[in-house]
Amino acid sequence: MHKLLSKRPSLRALTLPGLAFLLAMFFGALLIAFSDSTVLKHIGHPLAFLKAAGVAVWQSYLALFEGSVYNPSLATPHDALLSWYPLSETLVTAAPLMLAGLSVALAFRAGLFNIGAQGQFIFGSIAASYVGFHFHLPLGVHLIAAVLAAVVAGALWGGLVGLLKARTGAHEVIVTIMLNYVALYFLMWLLGTTRFLRPGRRDPISPDVLTSARMPLLAGSNYRVNLGIFVALAAATFVWWLLTRSTWGFRFRAVGANSAAAKTAGISVPFVMTSVMAISGALAGLGGAVHVLGSDFSLTSGTAGNFGFDAITVALLGRAKPMGVVFASILFGALRAGGGTMQANTSTPIDIVLVIQALVVLFIAAPSVVKWVFRLKNVKTTGELAAKGWNG
Amino acid sequence: MNSLSAAERRRRRSLYIMAVLAVLSTLVFGLLQKRGQVVTYGFVLDKEWVLIQQWVINSRTAALLFGLIAIAASTVAFLQFRAGKTIGIASAFGAAGIMMSFLSWAAAGKFIPFTGLLQGALLLSVPLIFGSMAGVLSERSGVVNIAIEGQLLAGAFVSGVVASLTHSTFWGLVVAPFAGCLISTLLAIFAINFAIDQIILGFVLNVLVYGLTDFLYKKLLIPYQATWNSGPTLAAIKIPVLWKIPLIGPILFDQSIIVYLMYGVVFLISFSLFKTKWGLRTRAVGEHPTAADSVGIKVNRLRFMNVMIAGMVAGLGGAYFTVGGVGAFNKEMTAGKGFIALAALIFGRWTPWGAVSAALLFGFADNLQSVLGIIGTPIPSEFMLMVPYLVTVVAVTGFVGRVRAPAADGTPYKRGESH
Numbered sequence: 015m016h017k018l019l020s021k022r023p024s025l026r027a028l029t030l031p032g033l034a035f036l037l038a039m040f041f042g043a044l045l046i047a048f049s050d051s052t053v054l055k056h057i058g059h060p061l062a063f064l065k066a067a068g069v070a071v072w073q074s075y076l077a078l079f080e081g082s083v084y085n086p087s088l089a090t091p092h093d094a095l096l097s098w099y100p101l102s103e104t105l106v107t108a109a110p111l112m113l114a115g116l117s118v119a120l121a122f123r124a125g126l127f128n129i130g131a132q133g134q135f136i137f138g139s140i141a142a143s144y145v146g147f148h149f150h151l152p153l154g155v156h157l158i159a160a161v162l163a164a165v166v167a168g169a170l171w172g173g174l175v176g177l178l179k180a181r182t183g184a185h186e187v188i189v190t191i192m193l194n195y196v197a198l199y200f201l202m203w204l205l206g207t208t209r210f211l212r213p214g215r216r217d218p219i220s221p222d223v224l225t226s227a228r229m230p231l232l233a234g235s236n237y238r239v240n241l242g243i244f245v246a247l248a249a250a251t252f253v254w255w256l257l258t259r260s261t262w263g264f265r266f267r268a269v270g271a272n273s274a275a276a277k278t279a280g281i282s283v284p285f286v287m288t289s290v291m292a293i294s295g296a297l298a299g300l301g302g303a304v305h306v307l308g309s310d311f312s313l314t315s316g317t318a319g320n321f322g323f324d325a326i327t328v329a330l331l332g333r334a335k336p337m338g339v340v341f342a343s344i345l346f347g348a349l350r351a352g353g354g355t356m357q358a359n360t361s362t363p364i365d366i367v368l369v370i371q372a373l374v375v376l377f378i379a380a381p382s383v384v385k386w387v388f389r390l391k392n393v394k395t396t397g398e399l400a401a402k403g404w405n406g
Numbered sequence: 407m408n409s410l411s412a413a414e415r416r417r418r419r420s421l422y423i424m425a426v427l428a429v430l431s432t433l434v435f436g437l438l439q440k441r442g443q444v445v446t447y448g449f450v451l452d453k454e455w456v457l458i459q460q461w462v463i464n465s466r467t468a469a470l471l472f473g474l475i476a477i478a479a480s481t482v483a484f485l486q487f488r489a490g491k492t493i494g495i496a497s498a499f500g501a502a503g504i505m506m507s508f509l510s511w512a513a514a515g516k517f518i519p520f521t522g523l524l525q526g527a528l529l530l531s532v533p534l535i536f537g538s539m540a541g542v543l544s545e546r547s548g549v550v551n552i553a554i555e556g557q558l559l560a561g562a563f564v565s566g567v568v569a570s571l572t573h574s575t576f577w578g579l580v581v582a583p584f585a586g587c588l589i590s591t592l593l594a595i596f597a598i599n600f601a602i603d604q605i606i607l608g609f610v611l612n613v614l615v616y617g618l619t620d621f622l623y624k625k626l627l628i629p630y631q632a633t634w635n636s637g638p639t640l641a642a643i644k645i646p647v648l649w650k651i652p653l654i655g656p657i658l659f660d661q662s663i664i665v666y667l668m669y670g671v672v673f674l675i676s677f678s679l680f681k682t683k684w685g686l687r688t689r690a691v692g693e694h695p696t697a698a699d700s701v702g703i704k705v706n707r708l709r710f711m712n713v714m715i716a717g718m719v720a721g722l723g724g725a726y727f728t729v730g731g732v733g734a735f736n737k738e739m740t741a742g743k744g745f746i747a748l749a750a751l752i753f754g755r756w757t758p759w760g761a762v763s764a765a766l767l768f769g770f771a772d773n774l775q776s777v778l779g780i781i782g783t784p785i786p787s788e789f790m791l792m793v794p795y796l797v798t799v800v801a802v803t804g805f806v807g808r809v810r811a812p813a814a815d816g817t818p819y820k821r822g823e824s825h
Contacts, residue, residue: 129609184803187552187605194801195745196799202787206788286718368620370616372614376611379607382600
């Protein structure tokens with residue numbers, strides 16, 4: 015545990031995630047090459063095959079970059095800055111992902127695996143959008159009310175898990191997996207009720223959130239980037255402060271490190287479990303709010319997309335640390351944003367992003383693989399992903 | 407009554423709940439039902455021997471009748487509990503009575519193909535049963551298997567593609583277990599050899615399989631559908647004589663080969679786990695690996711083997727989605743069935759027959775929801791869909807009895823470390 019607690023901000027800490035990412039991109043490249051029909055035509059001629067494979071991979075990854083960071087062809091004579099438009103899209107995707115990732119990371123640090131960020135995200139977006147489209151409130155107040163509603167909804171849905179674990183010992187993984195489905199079906203039912211149905215529509219979509227409840231745009235109406243990213247960064251700072259500077263955070267980490275010892279030391283483990291899961295849920299709910307009030311504006315059955323599940327990969331890549339989550343969510347946000355462009359412009363589907371995400375996390379979790387591939391020695395690896403199982 | 411153990415108190419509490427539900431359903435579905443309409447239960451699906459063609463009854467009378475049966479069963483169960491006897495059969499009658507009372511109320515004025523309802527329930531529980539058997543094999547030997555979903559999906563994908571390429575359901579069936587096994591081998595390597603958290607690992611493997619199959623689906627299966635994704639499907643095989651038995655014949659003995667394989671898998675696993683040397687060793691390794699090691703059992707080798715077999719079982723279950731069902735693979739077509747299988751495993755308390763019963767119950771709830779959705783009922787279908795998940799949450803919170811995982815489930819074994 016002393017390894018986890020000691021702070022050594024060095025570049026070495028980035029070696030493993032960096033190499034894991036490279037390795038995952040390499041496997042992604044193989045997948046692109048070996049599933050491309052024009053590449054496979056040259057299978058009998060090694061040189062031509064390599065060339066075609068290189069072209070296919072280069073085009074896909076270039077599109078990925080152009081869809082997430084910088085695309086010169088978007089610039090207009092009046093506005094050269096527009097070529098950075100993709101970066102705005104990356105930040106739009108990264109903001110809810112960061113919040114949901116922080117939710118998972120915080121729970122990890124207290125020894126809880128929150129698979130339920132998806133359900134908490136759903137409840138957050140339901141609450142935020144309901145307050146956003148149903149009530150008419152003054153500018154500013156409206157946004158704050160909608161955000162607070164989402165935080166409370168997420169906290170309740172998450173806190174329930176902590177309470178059940180504390181009172182009955184029900185494993186949070188099982189409960190959260192099940193509650194994710196309950197949340198999804200609840201959302202689907204809600205969208206069929208007259209209260210949530212958009213007037214004049216019969217398909218399940220809610221009315222748009224009123225302008226007064228939307229996140230203010232940061233860079234003018236040409237870009238979708240909004241206050242959400244700052245909300246997420248503020249939350250990351252809060253989680254960092256909570257974990258490293260507050261008594262509460264110390265208790266959380268103590269329970270995460272060894273709950274029996276924490277109990278002996280006089281820490282109320284049930285209280286910690288419930289409050290961690292409530293804060294965790296609040297963060298994921300806030301993610302739902304940022305998504306609905308910042309970029310999506312309406313509620314559909316697919317509102318939560320994959321955010322809650324991507325959040326787990328984000329938290330794992332970020333090694334359950336707030337700073338790590340910030341970088342990991344921007345990276346995965348970029349992959350998501352760029353993946354759309356890649357799918358539109360090349361024959362490579364966006365789903366390769368999922369493969370890359372899974373592989374990155376797998377390599378992070380099993381550093382021995384990365385070490386073996388790159389013949390590394392003395393790379394910092396911590397045991398924070400040690401196995402526990404149902405009875406842990 | 408202070409001498410009752412915690413487990414007995416829980417059982418008594420669940421008996422009280424059943425009694426209250428029985429009385430409530432008699433009142434709400436029976437006595438308070440506004441106007442009685444005729445409900446028709448159909449019992450004949452095909453050309454089996456006819457015992458009874460259909461049963462037409464006033465919905466109010468039926469709901470009342472079944473409610474009273476439930477009350478009587480609850481009473482019997484309670485008396486048996488007081489006398490210290492087992493209460494399984496009486497409880498089953500009670501639950502069935504409550505269910506039928508509800509159904510008679512919900513289907514007032516409608517036709518319910520009863521045999522079809524049960525047949526559909528069995529079909530919907532097939533992947534759940536395969537999945538939960540994979541869970542039993544893996545978790546009883548001490549490796550948490552969250553990756554059931556991924557193993558099912560891999561089996562579905564590979565068997566669909568191979569059946570399409572070879573135009574043969576046989577090859578589709580043969581390769582499916584290997585696809586599942588591939589995923590579970592990854593699980594075994596990382597969980598046993600690298601000692602990584604198995605819950606995280608299972609989660610990541612699911613993401614990996616989702617990603618790979620989504621990717622290949624868009625890249626190959628959609629553009630080249632004719633060659634890659636138009637596989638044949640298995641025909642139903644009627645077992646001579648047996649399929650003619652009224653009611654249960656068409657349900658159990660007029661199915662495709664996968665369903666018959668499933669019967670085999672279930673019987674084999676439930677028998678071997680408790681009656682063979684392998685089963686004893688497997689349970690020992692899952693409960694107390696140190697003790698198992700001390701008598702010469704190779705803990706990690708046995709775990710590795712069992713996890714691989716688990717993957718094969720789940721992979722075969724995956725084939726049910728493609729060659730056993732619609733033929734063509736569809737993106738993410740397992741749709742969370744692997745997680746319901748996990749729920750069934752837990753609800754069934756990690757025992758083969760418990761898991762099968764839970765899977766059948768979840769399959770029934772699922773099919774009931776779709777049948778009621780078609781004929782139109784007062785209950786929103788989304789709430790019916792929540793049932794398996796809510797039931798599982800209730801189960802793990804210990805409301806209906808103690809749910810305990812094998813003691814060493816999820817804990818990697820390393821010789822010389824005390825556990």
